[in-house]
Amino acid sequence: MKKIALHWQILIGFILAIIVGMFFKSFVPYVSWMGVLFLRGLKMVIVPIILTSIISGIANIGNAESFGRIGLKTIVYYITTSILAILTGLILVNIFKPGVGADLGFVHKINGLGVARETFGQTLLHIVPTNIFEAFANGKMLAVIFFSIMFGFFITQTSEKSAKKMTDFFNAAFDVMMKLTLFIIKFAPFGIFGIVAGMVAKQSDLWELVHRLGIYMIVVLLALAFHASITLPSILRIFGKANPIKHFKAMSSALLTAFSTASSSATLPLTMSSVENNSGVSNKISSFTLPLGATVNMDGTALYELVAAIFIAQAYGLDLSFLQQILIVVTALFASIGAAGIPMAGLVMISVILSAIGLPLEGVGLIIAIDPLLDMFRTSVNVWSDSCGAVIIAKTEGEELKV
Numbered sequence: 366m367k368k369i370a371l372h373w374q375i376l377i378g379f380i381l382a383i384i385v386g387m388f389f390k391s392f393v394p395y396v397s398w399m400g401v402l403f404l405r406g407l408k409m410v411i412v413p414i415i416l417t418s419i420i421s422g423i424a425n426i427g428n429a430e431s432f433g434r435i436g437l438k439t440i441v442y443y444i445t446t447s448i449l450a451i452l453t454g455l456i457l458v459n460i461f462k463p464g465v466g467a468d469l470g471f472v473h474k475i476n477g478l479g480v481a482r483e484t485f486g487q488t489l490l491h492i493v494p495t496n497i498f499e500a501f502a503n504g505k506m507l508a509v510i511f512f513s514i515m516f517g518f519f520i521t522q523t524s525e526k527s528a529k530k531m532t533d534f535f536n537a538a539f540d541v542m543m544k545l546t547l548f549i550i551k552f553a554p555f556g557i558f559g560i561v562a563g564m565v566a567k568q569s570d571l572w573e574l575v576h577r578l579g580i581y582m583i584v585v586l587l588a589l590a591f592h593a594s595i596t597l598p599s600i601l602r603i604f605g606k607a608n609p610i611k612h613f614k615a616m617s618s619a620l621l622t623a624f625s626t627a628s629s630s631a632t633l634p635l636t637m638s639s640v641e642n643n644s645g646v647s648n649k650i651s652s653f654t655l656p657l658g659a660t661v662n663m664d665g666t667a668l669y670e671l672v673a674a675i676f677i678a679q680a681y682g683l684d685l686s687f688l689q690q691i692l693i694v695v696t697a698l699f700a701s702i703g704a705a706g707i708p709m710a711g712l713v714m715i716s717v718i719l720s721a722i723g724l725p726l727e728g729v730g731l732i733i734a735i736d737p738l739l740d741m742f743r744t745s746v747n748v749w750s751d752s753c754g755a756v757i758i759a760k761t762e763g764e765e766l767k768v
């Protein structure tokens with residue numbers, strides 16, 4: 366029997382959940398544990414996946430022979446495009462305000478949370494943990510990220526023997542964490558079924574919820590479309606002197622694969638072959654930039670992280686100050702760097718931001734239902750940005766390309 370693709374399974378779970386939540390409310394307590402278990406599974410992998418993904422990413426950059434000019438250009442491109450993507454999301458989410466004033470029954474107003482208690486300055490100070498195990502145990506994500514960056518960097522400063530051992534170890538550990546996360550994601554249809562059924566059953570005004578989620582989805586899609594069709598092509602034209610339409614055509618099969626698998630890592634072989642064979646980038650550049658890009662450079666994810674976190678904050682009735690929004694921008698950048706290139710990794714990372722602004726992790730319950738769909742779009746943008754980066758760097762290194 367042919368296996369049904371995960372996103373279809375999720376859709377079936379979603380539709381069944383709405384039916385059960387609306388018409389069989391008494392049945393809901395018997396299924397909501399599936400959602401609880403799924404969220405617990407996701408929370409279980411957050412800290413180890415951030416830790417291994419960031420440490421291995423940074424240690425690998427340091428070890429790449431070509432690190433230097435090309436490495437620097439790559440990092441500058443990755444950070445700049447991710448920040449541009451985040452800012453696009455920030456502007457649109459502030460214009461549309463999808464979550465403001467939403468009376469989303471299950472979301473109770475909360476006071477006295479981290480944000481209220483901690484000033485911006487304190488949040489910055491607390492990025493440096495006094496005890497890493499306390500940071501791990503309490504999910505202090507900024508501190509975990511900080512420690513991981515430091516650890517990854519200092520791996521590259523040790524003797525060749527130690528550096529190789531540690532890099533190999535963290536690469537392998539990251540592989541394990543990706544496999545483990547993918548295993549949990551397999552249960553997403555059941556998890557989403559449990560969460561959505563509970564949400565629908567509690568909702569007094571279902572249309573309000575659908576309406577709000579609809580606007581949220583439109584904001585994410587509009588911002589992604591802007592970034593993919595205006596920002597990135599302009600950068601490609603200006604800095605890479607390349608033809609964006611030709612390059613887009615060259616990448617079409619990789620982009621379609623990214624869309625249907627929702628995984629940058631799974632798409633990587635195709636991304637590499639399209640960039641090399643169709644766009645004409647040398648293997649030297651593509652083999653350095655693309656594998657790194659698949660885990661580190663996620664414009665679509667970064668944008669999505671920001672819009673989702675602000676949407677959740679709005680729905681909780683939190684009025685975010687300018688500084689708090691800046692904090693979210695920075696955290697969204699790190700969350701996208703820490704996200705693995707696998708389906709729904711971005712959803713796992715939302716918790717990084719929620720914890721930074723002091724919102725309960727349960728907030729992800731609000732957006733989980735439409736995450737699989739948004740994941741397909743954001744993953745395509747992630748891969749598109751990686752490929753544009755490879756072309757720009759190849760051109761600035763003086764390579765003759767086909768695009």
Ligand code: ASP
Binds near residue numbers: 627628629706710744
């Ligand atoms: N699925 C995305 C990717 O592989 C990551 C994410 O969930 O945002 O690029």
